[in-house]
Amino acid sequence: MTLLNDQVAIVTGGAQGIGLSIARTFVDHGAKVVLGDLNIEAAQAAAAELGDAAFAVRCDVTSESDVRGLVASAVERFGALDIMVNNAGITRDATMRKMELDDFRLVLDIHLTGTWLGTREAAAVMRPRGSGSIINISSISGKVGNLGQTNYSAAKAGIVGMTKAAAKEVARDGVRVNAIQPGLIRTAMTEAMPQKAWDAKMAEIPMDRAGEPAEVGSVATFLASDLSSYMTGTVLEVTGGRYM
Structure with a gap:
């Protein structure tokens, strides 16, 4: 079964991982x-892997002109924009005593400003058409907070509030805005963490395993499709039961 036939989607931070x-x-x-993606070489390699249905655009999500150009590229290439996934993000972990102000601001700017710009520019195209699905990638860290992640947790919590506010603004125009909060997902970034930290996180997961990136992809597909046509302003946790 194919749920997104002839739909056009943008995924920021789409060169790797989730x-x-x-x-x-x-x-x-x-x-x-x-x-x-900011890394155009990696994005082009990923697009080549996906075939003729994908192409890559260099985009700094903190740049208004870049995000506007990204949306325009999708419309120019494929004729429409039906789905926007605001996924781009970074980490700059440190305790508050050691965290530099620049690293606090950078994480908020990429996650929060980037998501806001993506939501705004996508909605501007979707609203006149009377339909569209915007999916913002938050994190379980935005629900509970993580030690050494005051910047990241604040940004991911902000994405939840932004999602709900934006959903109220565009609902009458047929555009839906929802968020996903992944937990421990097996990616190159998470697998690089110290074994002690990995084990501590695993101990908090009732399903007793890490999630796979494809499991986040499946939830995003649900939110992008008509299967979730009466859902907006919601936050779906993909965590294996962690912190429920």
């Missing part, structure tokens, strides 16, 4: 996908 997995799942379900 973003690439979301893009891959969308393509598997019949969508055409634009990968927006």
Whole structure:
């Protein structure tokens, strides 16, 4: 079954990890996908892997002109924009005593400003058409907070509030805005953490395993499709039961 036939999607931070997995799942379900990423070489390699249904655009999500250009590229290439996934993000972990102000601001800017710009620019295209699905990638860290992540947890919590506010603004125009909060997902970034930290997180998961990126991709596909047509302003946790 293909859920996204002839739909056009943008995925920011789509060159690797969860973003690439979301893009891959969308393509598997019949969508055409634009990968927006600061690392254009990695994004182009990812697009080549996905085939003719994907192409890459260099995008700094903190740049208004870059995000506007990303949306315009999707419309120019494929004729529409049906789905926007605001996924791009970074970490700059440190305790408050050691964290530099620049690292606090950078994480908020990429996650929060980037998501706001993506939501605003996508909605501007979707509202006149009377339909569209915007999916913002938060984190379980935005629900509970993590030691050494005052910047990241604040940004991811902010994405939840932004999602709900934006959903109220655009609902009458047929545009839906929802968020996903992944937990411990097996990616290159998480697998690089010290074994002690990995084991501590695993101990908090009732399902007793880490999630796979494709499992986030499946939830994103659900939110992108008509299966979730009466859902907006919601936050779906993909955590294996952690922190429920």
